[in-house]
Amino acid sequence: DKGEYPHFMLKEIYEQPEALTNAMRGRLHEADATAHFGGLNLTAAQLRQVERIIITGCGTSYYAGLVGEYLIEDLARLPVEVEYASELRYRHPPIDPQTILLAITQSGETADTLAALREANRRGQTTLAICNVVGSSIAREAHGGVYLHAGPEIGVASTKAFTAQCLVLTLLALYLGRLRHLSVSQGQRILRELQALPEAVRQALQCHDSVKTLAEKYSHATNMLYLGRQYLYPVALEGALKLKEISYIHAEGYPAAEMKHGPIALVDEQTPSVFLVPSGPVFDKVLANMQEIKARGGPIIAITSGNEAEVAAIADDVIAVPAVAEYLQPIVTVIPLQLLAYEMALLRGCDVDRPRNLAKSVTVE
Numbered sequence: 157d158k159g160e161y162p163h164f165m166l167k168e169i170y171e172q173p174e175a176l177t178n179a180m181r182g183r184l185h186e187a188d189a190t191a192h193f194g195g196l197n198l199t200a201a202q203l204r205q206v207e208r209i210i211i212t213g214c215g216t217s218y219y220a221g222l223v224g225e226y227l228i229e230d231l232a233r234l235p236v237e238v239e240y241a242s243e244l245r246y247r248h249p250p251i252d253p254q255t256i257l258l259a260i261t262q263s264g265e266t267a268d269t270l271a272a273l274r275e276a277n278r279r280g281q282t283t284l285a286i287c288n289v290v291g292s293s294i295a296r297e298a299h300g301g302v303y304l305h306a307g308p309e310i311g312v313a314s315t316k317a318f319t320a321q322c323l324v325l326t327l328l329a330l331y332l333g334r335l336r337h338l339s340v341s342q343g344q345r346i347l348r349e350l351q352a353l354p355e356a357v358r359q360a361l362q363c364h365d366s367v368k369t370l371a372e373k374y375s376h377a378t379n380m381l382y383l384g385r386q387y388l389y390p391v392a393l394e395g396a397l398k399l400k401e402i403s404y405i406h407a408e409g410y411p412a413a414e415m416k417h418g419p420i421a422l423v424d425e426q427t428p429s430v431f432l433v434p435s436g437p438v439f440d441k442v443l444a445n446m447q448e449i450k451a452r453g454g455p456i457i458a459i460t461s462g463n464e465a466e467v468a469a470i471a472d473d474v475i476a477v478p479a480v481a482e483y484l485q486p487i488v489t490v491i492p493l494q495l496l497a498y499e500m501a502l503l504r505g506c507d508v509d510r511p512r513n514l515a516k517s518v519t520v521e
């Protein structure tokens with residue numbers, strides 16, 4: 157039931173503070189300053205033996221996996237590779253016994269992700285899954301896993317599943333980190349930052365009116381670029397995918413500094429760039445990348461948690477989001493991008509809940 161909302165997608169965007177609270181519920185363990193999970197089916201001793209993680213998934217779930225790569229490297233200092241399930245299933249990667257496969261999937265039924273998981277199971281690898289749908293094929297066939305508890309996602313474009321996936325990956329990275337080198341005080345700081353997250357997402361949703369105005373300004377674009385660095389590079393990819401799939405506007409995500417290696421040739425007065433400009437260590441770097449685009453005459457939309465005046469000196473339009481710890485920035489920053497895709501699609505008369513050519517769950521190869 158859509159309730160008061162005109163579309164499932166909008167309802168699910170607005171459910172995110174609650175979905176994140178549900179994904180955390182019962183999993184934050186104050187006494188040990190870590191996260192706990194019921195269904196990993198691996199002991200702490202077994203998990204300490206893990207030397208490498210291969211994450212796999214498709215589409216938005218693959219992008220959450222890319223966020224997971226930064227998270228697990230940062231918090232747990234474990235090497236991570238992220239592979240499209242459709243590619244991984246036919247590859248022949250050298251695997252050692254200390255490598256585990258982590259599948260990420262909202263539906264738990266995506267054919268390529270299921271096939272990649274089965275192939276890893278067949279080789280005798282330990283497999284874990286992060287799933288939303290309880291009792292789905294992937295949830296059943298993985299050795300262990302974590303449910304999102306995000307509630308049913310009906311809109312074809314994934315929204316609350318993405319943020320819940322990023323959150324569960326943070327919890328997992330915290331847990332793996334606390335089995336390795338993270339101290340009690342570092343664990344406690346992360347728990348506090350996690351507890352404040354749903355409120356930060358609630359604040360981020362308040363950008364909706366400014367995003368509407370923005371959508372009116374740019375809804376006739378035929379090409380758009382989404383640019384971010386580090387934790388926000390996967391979010392740039394996700395923002396571009398959201399726009400493509402529901403508004404049918406061509407959009408590309410790139411690491412902001414890669415533009416000058418080719419894609420900057422696309423920039424002209426008709427090609428807006430959405431820059432993700434977080435407070436913290438990458439702020440100045442992204443501003444420098446913004447200057448490069450501005451110098452070529454490209455319109456610039458900036459989503460920022462940093463100094464707004466500095467950003468506004470370069471960007472044409474600025475949307476502010478709350479400042480959070482660097483590893484939580486993806487969850488807060490994707491909110492305006494989801495709303496932008498939604499509003500642009502509405503203005504172009506698209507069916508946001510059932511975009512053309514797409515199905516909610518891709519059960520064929």
Ligand code: F6R
Nearest residue numbers: 215216217261262263266313314
């Ligand atoms: C994009 C979207 C798809 C899915 C992909 C994987 O909004 O929904 O890209 O993320 O088809 O689906 P799951 O997560 O069910 O495996």
